[in-house]
Amino acid sequence: MSDTTITESHDAEAIPPGYDDGEDHIGLEHHTSTGLSNTKLAMWLFLGSECLLFGGLISTYMLYRNRQSDQLGPDQLWDIPFTSATSFVLLMSSLTMVMSVSAAKRKDERGTKLWLTVTALLGGLFLAGQVYEFTTFYREGLGYTTSLFSSSFYTLTGFHGVHVAVGIVMLLSLVAMLVRGKLVGDKAETVEMIGLYWHFVDVVWIVIFTLVYLIPA
Amino acid sequence: MAIIERPTETSALAGGGGLAVTPSSSYGNFRRPVQTTGWKSWAFTVDHKKIGIMYGVVAMVFFFVGGLEALLIRLQLAQADGTILSADKYNQMFTMHATTMVFLFVMPMAAAFANYMMPLQIGARDVAFPRLNALSLWLFVFGGIFINTSWILGGAADGGWFMYAPNSSVPFSPTNGVDFWVLGLLITGVASQVGAINLIVTALNMRAPGMKLMRMPIFTWMALVVQFLLLFAIPVITVALFLLMFQRNFGATFFSVEAGADPLLWQHLFWLFGHPEVYILVLPAFGIISEVLPTFSRKPLFGYPFVVFSGAAIGFVGFGVWAHHMFAAGLGPISVAVFSVATMAIAVPTGVKIINWTLTMWGGKLWFTTAMLFAIGLIVQFTIGGLSGVTHAVAPSDTQQTDTYYIVAHFHYVIFGGAVLGLFAGIYYWWPKVFGKMLNENWGRANFWFMIIGMNMTFGPMHILGLQGQPRRMYIWTENRAGEGFFDLAFWNLVSSIGAFVLGFGALLFLVNVWVSRKNPPAPADPWDARSLEWITSSPPKEYNFARIPTVHTLDEFFHRKYEDVGDADQHDYKQVATGEEVIQLEEKLADKHIHLPSPSYWPLVLAFSFPVLAYGVIYSTLLIIAGAAIAVLALFGWALEPPTADDSEFDPPAPDGDQPSKELAVSV
Amino acid sequence: MSRNARIGLALGVGALAAGCAENAPQDTFQPAGPNAQQIQDLQVPVFILAGIVGVIVLTFVAIIIVKFRDKGQAIPDQAHGKPTLEIVLTIIPALILIGVAIPTVGTIMALNDTEGTECVVNVTGQQWWWEIDYPVQDGCGSGITEPIVTSGQMVIPVGTEVLVRGTSRDVIHSWWIPRLNGKRDMVPGRVQTNKLEADEPGIYFGQCTEFCGLSHANMRMEVIAMTPDDFEAWKAGQIKPYEAPAAGTLAAAGEQTFIAQCSRCHQVNGLEDADGAPIVSRPDLSVYSGAAPNLSWLMTRNTFAGAAFDLLTPECYADVWYAPSEVVGEKYLEGVTPDCLNSVQLREWLRNAPAMKPMYTDPTKLEETDGLVRGMPNLALSEDQIDELVAYLLERK
Secondary structure, eight states: OTTOOOOOOOOSSOOOTTTSSSBOOOSTTSOOSSSSOHHHHHHHHHHHHHHHHHHHHHHHHHHHTTOOSTTOSHHHHOOHHHHHHHHHHHHHHHHHHHHHHHHHHTTOHHHHHHHHHHHHHHHHHHHHHHHHHHHHHHHTTOOTTSOHHHHHHHHHHHHHHHHHHHHHHHHHHHHHHHHTTOOOSOHHHHHHHHHHHHHHHHHHHHHHIIIIIISOO | OOSSOOOOTTTSSTTSOSOOOOGGGSSTTOOOOOOSSSHHHHHTOOOHHHHHHHHHHHHHHHHHHHHHHHHHHHHHTSSTTOOSSOHHHHHHHHHHHHHIIIIIIIHHHHHHHHHHHHHHHTTOSSOSOHHHHHHHHHHHHHHHHHHHGGGGTTOOOOSTTTTOTTTTSTTTSOSTHHHHHHHHHHHHHHHHHHHHHHHHHHHHHOOOTTOOGGGSOHHHHHHHHHHHHHHHHHHHHHHHHHHHHHHHHHOOOTTOGGGTOOTHHHHHHHHHHHHHHHHHHHHHHHHHHHHHHHHHHTSOOTTHHHHHHHHHHHHHHGGGOGGGGOTTSOOOHHHHHHHHHHHHHHHHHHHHHHHHHHHHHTTSOBOOOHHHHHHHHHHHHHHHHHHHHHHHHSHHHHHHHTTBHHHHHHHHHHIIIIIIHHHHHHHHHHHHHHHSBOOOHHHHHHHHHHHHHHHHHHHHHHHHHHHTTOBSSOSOOOGGGSOBSTTSHHHHHHHHHHHHHHHHHHHHHHHHHHHHGGGOOBOOSOTTOOOSGGGSSOSSOBTTBOSSOOOOOSTTHHHHHHEEEOSOSSOOOEEEOOOHHHHHHHHHHTOOSBOOOOOOOSHHHHHHHHHHHHHHHHHHOHHHHHHHHHHHHHHHHHHHHSOSSOOGGGSOOOOTTSOSOOOOOTTOO | OOHHHHHHHHHHHHHHHHTSOBTOTTOTTOOOSHHHHHHHHHHHHHHHHHHHHHHHHHHHHHHHHHHTBOSSOOOOOOOOOOHHHHHHHHHHHHHHHHHHHHHHHHHHHHHHOOTTOOEEEEEEEETTEEEEEEOSBSOSTTOBSSOEEEESEEEEETTOOEEEEEEESSSOEEEOOTTTOOOEEEOBTOOEEEEEOOSSOEEEEEEOOSOOSTTGGGOEEEEEEEOHHHHHHHHHHHHSOOOOOOTTSHHHHHHHHHHHHTTTTSOOTTOBOTTSOBOOOOGGGTBTTSOOOOOTTGGGSSEETTTTEESBOHHHHHHHHTOOTTTHHHHHHTOOOTTTBOHHHHHHHHHOHHHHSOOBOOGGGOGGGTTOBBSOOOOOOOHHHHHHHHHHHHTOO
16 A cells, blocks of 8 residues: 555644645545545454454354264365365456556546456356355255354355455446546545455455365364 | 635535536435534534434433333342342343443443544544444434334343343244344444444544644543444454344354354353453543543643553453453363453553542642542542452452352442443533533532432442342342341342432432523533643534634643743743633634535435334344345445535525525425 | 551451341352362452452542642642652552462362362253252262252262262253352353362252343252261162052052153153053153253252242241251251141142243243243142142152
8 A cells, every 4th residue: 555654743843734724624535644544544444343253253163164964064065176266266356456446546547447347247256156156055955054064154155245245336336436427535545445345355255265165174 | 704614616525536516416316404403403414513412312311211220120129029020021121221221321422422522632623434423323323222112022132131142042032032132232333333433533533733642632542442442342242143143033053052052152252342342331431530530630630641551451451351251151270260360460451540540639629520529439439340340350259259249239330330420520521511501510419429329329239249149130039048137138139229219319310400500601611621622612612613723732732721831940830821711712813714514414314224124124024124225225325426515506505794604405305 | 557547447347247148048258168168268368458459549539539629729730640650550459460360370270170079960950940960970978879860959978079060951050059169150062060068067058140041030959968977868768769659548649640740741760650661751842951850859858949949838947957067967858748848839839830930831932942841831730639749749758
């Protein structure tokens, strides 16, 4: 992140240039005590709290991962190659998200919209993969209430999936607002903020993929 | 000078991409509300001061609801084999009493103060995200109402406020009460979470020039620590609540032992939230009296950096002691030993504060206003509560104490004697600033003394009751376990019950005071000769708070503008060089020419409304889930597409002399 | 400390002690066994220390309020703090707490040490009573040769380290006999332990101390410690063969009523049906937690229904429960005689149990538990049937 130089508090006597100019500013898009914009700081804080949300869900899964029924567990169900492919898709979507942020910073609106759309599509592809995977598990006998393992698994991945879905909605809404010229404020920052969210969702998936799929029970 | 100048087209989106929002491009046919008077100016407001007041009023209502629940409990326990409440009603009563007091009174009352005072104390005009602030308020209000509708919809939750599994699952709690509890707390949890993000950004990003972190008023510091605690604790209880909701409503088996579940999972998740929660409850009160004591001692807070760091330390270590609520649960000796020692450790930063407060008063010039009485009351009562807490930290002793009335005594001394007394100190202290009137000091003293006497009569005997073997959560107690002699457990139960009514009466005296004081003459801007920035405003403050954002040179900025040290090097002699009014007038002379304020909005209220709809849907009907979700999506989009400040055209044209505030739009919806 | 201060402290402590109940049966400061004593040895100094700290702080506050009230003095010195003083005042409590922490950890470890176990008793909590069973073992005096199953009252020999191994069949309960040890939660799906040892014979009171639902307040228990000889006699009484009532007596009619109305849930060892086949109760078919109290030797205990009600009349109760320790075992072993039976309470229970103790036994409201009850239902027995049952039950000892 480029603008994280936190302007630690000013010398008592010196007032930052241009501030006490008789103009008042509420704080958005203008001088902030830390140098980080309000929205970006808010997103970081939100993501910090999300760490604990997913931490709780992951802990529950790790506690219950071996409490299966009918021998329906990871060994029988997981299709690692398939899930690796969908994980790769999600990982790529983070790359395209970076491209989008970069385009926004260059004020390349067409590029921004393009890469945002691609990110959303890749996210959608990931979700489609999840849906396919879960319907397969279901057909093989792993329902939501089948066992503690299944409930914990579906709850954890379900929460993640909802986060991805909300992310896709935000991405597409952003594209729509850009198209209709309705985005208020610093566009690059808004794109970057949604990018932060999207990367977080991706990182959570990497953790889930590792702990749930790759590490043997 | 134009104090509030309506934004022009170019300045509407301060610093934005120059994109003007015209009425034709605002969302649908909804024109945003712009009223400045009447009920609509409250319902759609994003002004942190109005929001703070609403938080406080609603919290006070719930205080009396919870108090009524407590009185019924004490009536039932006044005698052996009581018949006032059935076992079922009693179990609902103690569950809802605690839930109401913790989540619907103390937390929102602290939020009232944080909302109202934090921007003023840091020299800001509002919080970072004003509409999000309104959302927090309305989520709290709707969540609180939602949870209380359970009383008439089949029975309230009856599993105790920490709702242990598996007792909370459907076979053991067949009514919808627990569902109301779960969903209601999820709603209020979102309110707290969102509020935490808002206030942290506000405190970190919107301080006046010159206000370094170590010059922030201490209340703002404590409120900031609390927001961090909320930020990290709420997600954990959210997970627990979702797991319980999925268990009860969708057949999951997270807490079903037959399926192989571990009931202790709930306890760990709950207390990981639950322990930081108690610091969330008490730290705002600590912050308040850290303001009140210096003002009425006419000296600065003793050891401000120590108070700041000990507050942060309490917050941090507070996440590491949760299992001291589980000493009897079978954790194993090593875990018990670790948590026992950690709990003793956290007594140290807490004790530091008591030292700092007493040393603040030492050498001072003590003025015993009602606010000061409450603040001193906190020191006394919290010391008692804190010391009983230290006795719980000794785990083997705790295995005798836990789940008895001794614990009930402890937490009431720290929550009532700590958090509530501190909140009342804040109410009396800041009332003139917020409402522009003084509260009557004589009624205030009566309010204080009845509450203190009532409090000690109610909760003092509970130490004895608990140590002599009366467990908690018992809808009746029996003679043959009450011991013998005049001071047997029957005697103390009766004293405690009488004390509860004395306490209730004392609380009512507060309402009497409010009523009696309503026709008082206007209060001065600086009635207490106070020390911090929020007093450099009129009483009540104007909508824009400060005529000019003040520049801060020191801690206790306001005090130092009024008093100068004219003594020699090590001799201090403080002479008053300006009155509070003069300082304020100087600021008004240098007022900012253009002040942009965020505009009211419907969307926070609409979005907040969708939550209880969704929640009723989970309990009763999938159709309502869909309806709630639809309203939520609509509100989210409306919100996202609406600029923070209303467009020019939403307002009436300015009056000819340019000095009138904008009028309501005659045809607004 | 000045003379006045010392007097004040003595008066204060005296007032505190005087303000307490005498003989509170669940008093946590009246240890009657080594485990409770270890806790006592730790907690008394800590409480005294806390009291002293409290008095110091409150006295200091009182002095300040008087000495520094506004008497017209000038604006005081705006002292911001004295870091050295602060640090010293932080280190002192920290050192005190370290001093408390060390013996605390020692006591935690000691209380957890079960090497010296001489007798194992299993405890199972369910809504809203305790099942107590003695597995076959060499300990517990001369040994247990066949399992003993009882409820509500646990009998142990004095001076013997008893290990309670407990669990629950439904929600979390907690086993607490204050005069013998701290409490331990009884968690379904886990087995947790609690050491009990009594120095003297006597009856030690306890209550369930983890909220467990509707009748949590009505879930009690007692531990009866007796001399080794008395304990042997008690054991013998729990495993002797079943004696059917004499033919033609009210008790014999009661036996038939019992078989018809009660035996599907309540086990009486040795009871046989008309064909001579032993009757094995199947409470799991009617009760959600799957068990009901074993009534084989009901009258060797003196409480029932989760130790919530008495089998003894008030006079007999006083005679047994407050007997001096030399004779308490002997009196307990007499059991409930027809003269001492509290027939009011027992009959009321048989007449309409849910009216006496709140439980979930209304068939119209048992959907969530698939029709299984939680507690004893109202069997709509006639007074004659109750007469018969009381007569029959009186012989269960």
